[in-house]
């Protein structure tokens with residue numbers, strides 16, 4: 001059923017005049033007419049379909065976002081209108097249609113809600129979305145300053161659930177960054193909504209390549225190595241972006257920054273990530289979490305956003321909340337500088353593999369396997385102690401490594 005829906009969607013997307021959101025992708029002949037439209041914001045009061053423009057809110061390179069109202073009901077909406085000179089470009093119009101199609105399918109409390117779509121008389125396509133009265137997460141961070149660990153994990157949790165919903169439909173966002181997350185004030189905190197599926201892609205079959213059907217797209221500061229290199233894009237590309245954002249949330253800065261795009265690309269491709277704990281009050285396990293997202297090879301990152309989320313939540317879980325008896329193993333990478341060493345992560349991976357094998361041999365069920373922490377559930381304290389002793393022996397070599405900090409703990413159920 002879902003597969004059928006995806007196939008139909010894919011077919012619609014590649015057929016010029018049948019975009020699901022009612023777009024018409026221009027034929028070469030109509031380009032000139034659209035080019036003649038002035039590339040300046042629409043004036044307040046302009047009618048756009050069922051809506052009336054109130055004011056331009058944001059003028060991006062590709063689109064202008066307006067606050068508008070549905071004339072019949074007064075409902076406020078955000079209208080994102082493709083710039084006229086780009087509306088004449090078939091690839092851009094298709095990209096915009098993909099954004100509308102993705103949003104139309106995504107109904108999630110942390111994703112901006114789709115209201116409708118259409119085209120101006122001159123041919124420029126627009127997308128109507130719920131109006132979010134707030135500011136983007138980048139501006140929010142500048143105003144508040146870096147977030148605490150629990151606050152950052154709360155934001156990441158909501159964004160992960162949004163991304164998981166998109167990934168479940170085969171939609172990869174590809175441009176997750178603070179500027180594409182809107183915050184809506186709530187008491188003294190805020191809710192988040194993931195926006196701008198402008199370069200999102202529908203995965204077909206085995207995945208997709210960054211450069212296969214379009215120019216390589218993204219924002220240099222936030223591009224994963226495979227986006228820079230035109231490699232295969234999948235959910236782990238969004239996991240990389242989550243790692244960048246996680247670091248930014250607690251430090252106020254992106255991990256890889258430089259004065260020009262080529263240098264930034266080089267950092268993404270070759271540099272070890274800096275440690276957030278060197279400048280922010282977060283534990284080394286947070287560095288490990290980010291570093292795992294930022295592995296250059298997608299295969300070495302968290303396999304999906306849920307695995308990332310489990311690891312992030314494990315950073316907060318107090319032992320007292322544990323209702324059953326567990327053996328918990330945490331493997332942290334130590335480091336002397338302010339960067340994380342890739343080889344140390346390979347050692348950590350090997351150690352966690354040993355832990356999994358031991359637990360499997362003992363018949364203990366893994367309740368957490370986050371890539372940093374493995375937690376196995378056992379029947380009682382005796383079993384826990386036996387498994388812990390076995391793990392201590394098996395992890396002797398890892399314990400000797402100067403680069404690793406290995407902790408085996410027994411957590412007994414509260415009586």
Ligand SMILES: Nc1ncnc2c1ncn2[C@@H]1O[C@H](COP(=O)(O)OP(=O)(O)OP(=O)(O)O)[C@@H](O)[C@H]1O
Nearest residue numbers: 058060062063065078129130131132136179196198
């Ligand atoms: N639903 C909305 N409600 C209120 N403001 C919005 C909404 N959507 C977007 N905006 C405002 O417009 C800005 C730009 O939106 P968006 O990121 O979708 O477009 P863009 O970056 O210009 O697009 P693209 O990258 O596709 O060119 C946001 O940072 C926000 O300030």
Ligand SMILES: [Mg+2]
Nearest residue numbers: 060179180196
């Ligand atoms: Mg944007």
